[in-house]
Amino acid sequence: MSPGTVLIVGASVAGVHTARALRGQGHEGRIVVAGAEPRPPYDKPPLSKRFLAGEWDAERLLLLTEQEAKDLDIELRLGNAAVGLEATGHLVRFEDGTEFRYAMCVVATGAAARPSPWQAGSGLHVVRTLDEATALRADLARGGHVVVVGAGFIGAETASTARALGREVTVVDPAAVPMGRVLGAELGRLFVSLHERHGVHTRFGRYVRSVTGSAGDLTVTLDDGEILRAGTVVVGIGATPNDGWLAGSGLNVADGVVCDAYCRAVGAEDVFAVGDVARWYHPGRQEHLRVEHWTNAVDQAVLVAHNIVHPEEPRPYAPVEYVWSDQYDWKIQIVGRPATAATHTVVGAFGENARAVALFGDEDNRLTAAVTVNWPRALVECRRLVAGGTTLAAAEQRLGALAQPPAPAQGAAS
């Protein structure tokens, strides 16, 4: 049975993939994608990488061109933010005063960069949207010392891109090691070396007290009184879900839209949530999770499309988490949740010319997570092994074998 008009609020990775998947899976009714930004939907990961480096232009980021939308019969309503939802009335209100009645609504409003707690005249940046990345790109091109506050994925990638552009870079983070929350302390230490090997100054375990001045002439004061002069300051201290517009909607909103295992919003039969804004119940982990990774946004979109088109056979969403990050000469790929592991072992070598995997196990020595560097084949293998519940020892053996150079073909000249 066709659910009729599907309104998708949020026109980025999760929203566009939901629309595409709905059509792909046979939804014949109307599909409307409403987005706050006036520009066509674009992708985010290159914003801290090739777009920021000036290697790609905005055209290459497009997720859905006008022509594709037309061909797929997807209506794009851009430049008009949703400001309210009434679950009982099946109604979304927009900032221009219009209202839209849906049969089914998908909330895909993602997240925004956590704002900088410090104010400066100019030259102080966050990186989430294309406009923000464009402004930072222009400042980076002007030269000068770059101070990056926060050494998570976005901060580390921005530092890496700034170094590739020849900028002097200092990374400041109150944590003792970068990404310790994701990778654990031991692996986190490898990332300190990664930054330093690439000539980045680091200030871990240190707080920023203030940022003053303006672009080209900024002063960053640290907790111990040290003063860093900078042309540009980038603040990468996380993201917050865009869920404020759902206040009073009847949905359960608590750091994201709270959903059941099928990604259906708690409190509203005909509302689903996908991507960075969704806090859904992961049946495998037996807890609610909100994940801010690209692959999650896409996989969840495809699942929600299925659950809308085939309500008679709903599927729960129970992914093994996956994220990649490009930092300096490391292509980092993470499967599962390393930080919650009880034990780990390494195959290969991290460091210069790295090609390695860290395998993480639980108390029963089952493989639960893996981090690979510059080894995509190992990652594919690890995804399979984590999903299959392999033991850590068996995984180590398998990855060890993969690390060996292939035996020469029989009869080959020695």
Ligand SMILES: Cc1cc2nc3c(=O)[nH]c(=O)nc-3n(C[C@H](O)[C@H](O)[C@H](O)COP(=O)(O)OP(=O)(O)OC[C@H]3O[C@@H](n4cnc5c(N)ncnc54)[C@H](O)[C@@H]3O)c2cc1C
């Ligand atoms: C710079 C950067 C680099 C990244 N790199 C990686 C990476 O290397 N690997 C990885 O796995 N992940 C990466 N990510 C994360 C990944 O891009 C996100 O997980 C993904 O964009 C989530 O998609 P989303 O559609 O849920 O949310 P978003 O991308 O945040 O999109 C939400 C959309 O909703 C719109 N919106 C918000 N509020 C409203 C409203 N009220 N009404 C209408 N529209 C609204 C917004 O304008 C936006 O277009 C990166 C993210 C950033 C910012």
